[in-house]
Amino acid sequence: MAAITLNGIRKSYGPHTVVENLSIDVNRGEFLTLLGPSGCGKSTILRMIAGLDSPTDGGILFDGQRVNDVDPARRNVAMVFQSYALYPHMTVRQNLEYPLRKRGVPKARRAGLVDDVAAILRIGPLLERRSSQLSGGQQQRVALGRAMIRDPAVFLFDEPLSNLDATLRAHMRAEIIRLHLRLGKTMVYVTHDQIEAMTMSTRIAVLDGGRLLQLGTPDEVYARPATRFVAGFVGTPRMNFIPGALVQGDAGCVFRADGLTLDVPVPSLAPSGRQVVAGIRPQDLLPAEGGLPGRVTLLESTGQEVLVTAALGSQEVVMRLEDANGLRVGDTVGLAPRPGKLHLFDAESGERVGP
Ligand SMILES: Nc1ncnc2c1ncn2[C@@H]1O[C@H](COP(=O)(O)OP(=O)(O)O)[C@@H](O)[C@H]1O
Ligand SMILES: [Mg+2]
Incomplete structure (x- = not known):
């Protein structure tokens, strides 16, 4: 040794x-x-x-x-x-x-x-x-x-x-x-x-x-x-990445996705107008009323789980669910990250900026 x-x-x-x-x-x-x-x-x-x-x-x-x-x-x-x-x-x-x-x-x-x-x-x-x-x-x-x-x-x-x-x-x-x-x-x-x-x-x-x-x-x-x-590189299916910015919301710092109107609160960060990319693992992206509006484009079931691909603005994200719960291609579904499971990276350098 x-x-x-x-x-x-x-x-x-x-x-x-x-x-x-x-x-x-x-x-x-x-x-x-x-x-x-x-x-x-x-x-x-x-x-x-x-x-x-x-x-x-x-x-x-x-x-x-x-x-x-x-x-x-x-x-x-x-x-x-x-x-x-x-x-x-x-x-x-x-x-x-x-x-x-x-x-x-x-x-x-x-x-x-x-x-x-x-x-x-x-x-x-x-x-x-x-x-x-x-x-x-x-x-x-x-x-x-x-x-x-x-x-x-x-x-x-x-x-x-x-x-x-x-x-x-x-x-x-x-x-x-x-x-x-x-x-x-x-x-x-x-x-x-x-x-x-x-x-x-x-x-x-x-x-x-x-x-x-x-x-x-x-x-x-x-x-x-x-x-x-x-x-x-680590994790399958791959983490979803959503470009946006950190801005000051009514109740503190929020992540505002590019071209989308909904803000995701980011409690621990000071807002800076900084351009960032939010990362959310497929199992940490959940259907939620009032969430980011995604349009379902693909359903892939393995028997034990379902991968739901949805178009969010100009890009696609993947949700990993135990059950499709009646979702069908063409449906619109609200998407929200599981609390505390949003990763933020600097848009330019790729370095983690929080949380
Ligand atoms: N003897 C060598 N001469 C010149 N370039 C080399 C030599 N060995 C490796 N490289 C280069 O070094 C880089 C890293 O190679 P390598 O260590 O084999 O990568 P990995 O094992 O991660 O695939 C590659 O760009 C490769 O082309
Ligand atoms: Mg090698």
């Missing part, structure tokens, strides 16, 4: 800066996820932690010791990739043993460690099969086993579940969470999938364009997204 510190990391390839001024403290035993869209620098950051790449600027520390110049092999990290990177001509046992053989671990000890790992990952029956004969999920398990077997201080995962189908992905997600609970090792997990990030992590670092936008627990990131980008 090790604590990892990224201290003012910058990474540039020629003139292109792909990671900028990144500082994160990964606590000992933590499961920290780097979440962001493709190309935002996640793999680059992971490779720098592993030592496969070096930062242009800034320090990487393991337990307070600078490791910028320490060889990957001496950092005691194990990496699991999206491509399983198993040796196809070797059996599962040989694949698992490989990192031990390279380190000259004696045969009897190797066999014991293989048995332990196989028991934890429930791959005992597969040990004598060639890895090329395994399904994707089985191969990913073996790849996990190979990472575990030499008891590294840090596990690094680069989108390890991306090649699996949805059912298997959910299953392996749970498997990795259990593994973290069991081993208690420091794990840094890279994904573009916000569901994985939300369900697995102790904390999430949300990134875009090589910059850290927010670092927090899944609950914090979900409940108080620091920017409009984070708000839109």
Whole structure:
């Protein structure tokens, strides 16, 4: 187990800066996820932690010791990739043993460690099969086993579940969470999938364009997204965004939506005439008499819930309801945010301005 510190990391390839001024403290035993869209620098950051790449600027520390110049092999990290990177001509046992053989671990000890790992990952029956004969999920398990077997201080995962189908992905997600609970090792997990990030992590670092936008627990990131980008990236269906302004109403500050006549009270903010974008999650938008007037354009039922799309002024918003309550396409419905569930972002910078 090790604590990892990224201290003012910058990474540039020629003139292109792909990671900028990144500082994160990964606590000992933590499961920290780097979440962001493709190309935002996640793999680059992971490779720098592993030592496969070096930062242009800034320090990487393991337990307070600078490791910028320490060889990957001496950092005691194990990496699991999206491509399983198993040796196809070797059996599962040989694949698992490989990192031990390279380190000259004696045969009897190797066999014991293989048995332990196989028991934890429930791959005992597969040990004598060639890895090329395994399904994707089985191969990913073996790849996990190979990472575990030499008891590294840090596990690094680069989108390890991306090649699996949805059912298997959910299953392996749970498997990795259990593994973290069991081993208690420091794990840094890279994904573009916000569901994985939300369900697995102790904390999430949300990134875009090589910059850290927010670092927090899944609950914090979900409940108080620091920017409009984070708000839109985390949560399905996606948060609704309604442009407008903060103005002085009769009884204090209100959010006034662009082109709509209704004001939504915003108790805690001083009015400023500031241009803002209000964010409301679909489950926090409710039918309400006298609410913002929406015209229903689409109803999508999954059996357990209904997504109602409504045109609000010039744009569409989505409401997530347990029951359509007789709503039909073409109806006009009043829409109001659940009290306290309106997020406000600066229209220009996208920074959260309240509440
Ligand atoms: N070796 C490299 N040379 C030049 N540009 C690179 C190199 N590796 C990555 N990049 C660029 O850095 C950015 C971040 O890439 P990457 O870390 O792979 O993103 P992610 O893993 O989030 O999809 C991308 O724009 C990518 O094209
Ligand atoms: Mg990547």
